[in-house]
Amino acid sequence: MPLMSFEGINVIYNQGQPNQVHALKDVTGTITEGEFISIIGPSGCGKSTLLHTLDGLIHPTAGHVYINGKRIEGPSGEKAMVFQDFALMPWQTVFQNVAFGLRLAGKKDRDVKDHVMRFIKMVGLEGFEHKYPHQLSGGMKQRVGIARAFAVEPKILLMDEPFSAIDEQTREIMQEEVLKMLQQEKKTVIFITHSIDEAVFMSHRVFLMSVRPGRIIDDLKIDIPYPRTLETKLLPQYQEYKSKIWDHLKGEVTRQYQKGEA
Numbered sequence: 001m002p003l004m005s006f007e008g009i010n011v012i013y014n015q016g017q018p019n020q021v022h023a024l025k026d027v028t029g030t031i032t033e034g035e036f037i038s039i040i041g042p043s044g045c046g047k048s049t050l051l052h053t054l055d056g057l058i059h060p061t062a063g064h065v066y067i068n069g070k071r072i073e074g075p076s077g078e079k080a081m082v083f084q085d086f087a088l089m090p091w092q093t094v095f096q097n098v099a100f101g102l103r104l105a106g107k108k109d110r111d112v113k114d115h116v117m118r119f120i121k122m123v124g125l126e127g128f129e130h131k132y133p134h135q136l137s138g139g140m141k142q143r144v145g146i147a148r149a150f151a152v153e154p155k156i157l158l159m160d161e162p163f164s165a166i167d168e169q170t171r172e173i174m175q176e177e178v179l180k181m182l183q184q185e186k187k188t189v190i191f192i193t194h195s196i197d198e199a200v201f202m203s204h205r206v207f208l209m210s211v212r213p214g215r216i217i218d219d220l221k222i223d224i225p226y227p228r229t230l231e232t233k234l235l236p237q238y239q240e241y242k243s244k245i246w247d248h249l250k251g252e253v254t255r256q257y258q259k260g261e262a
């Protein structure tokens, strides 16, 4: 049985109003435990809407999401989100930010100290646990966001363009580090990116989306073994996967221009 499945997902914002937006149309798929799935598609095609629907934050207009065959009704402890803009609390230290989900679950700082420190160490921020977000670089802030998500020990990590606010060099390092962490912690990941390179580098499968109303129009298996390193990027098949995704995106963006929406 797949870990997650979703069937006939339609999301219509402001249904019946003049400003109605059909964001997702008949989106169906399955995700197996341990898979890293990237979602890539033209701007505004419904990627975040899909991620939030899979998290249970958005109730679809039609269709359902299942985890282990059970219909989800809303956000739950088996899923955690990593946000593009880090979403840290500026008045709290690194430790307190990472402990946030555990505190929500009613746990006291002193009881979770070792657990929280394990994840702070995992993202290489040991020694920074008493610092505040404004004392950290963008890459360090995103590490805090990642540690916070891992600390609640979710089965499924939902990541919405997690590296887009980080400089190119730090981004490449973080991609490798996150893959290493995922191998140790055995997570299932659903990851939105605008970067074709990142999608190929990180993923077992890439969902390619159409222009709005968003549909998954291809489910591309990236048949390159892990661990993936910077040398992976030199493989001929790596370039072939990138070209394939690029051709798809070019076609969709052209369609968007022709519809006058880009």
Ligand SMILES: Nc1ncnc2c1ncn2[C@@H]1O[C@H](COP(=O)(O)OP(=O)(O)OP(=O)(O)O)[C@@H](O)[C@H]1O
Pocket: 013, 014, 021, 023, 042, 043, 044, 045, 046, 047, 048, 049, 050, 212
């Ligand atoms: N709460 C909302 N109310 C109305 N329309 C919305 C809402 N949220 C998103 N939309 C619209 O739904 C469509 C899909 O938005 P979504 O953010 O899911 O796309 P995206 O692919 O993640 O975009 P981007 O690539 O720019 O991040 C867009 O046209 C957006 O303007």
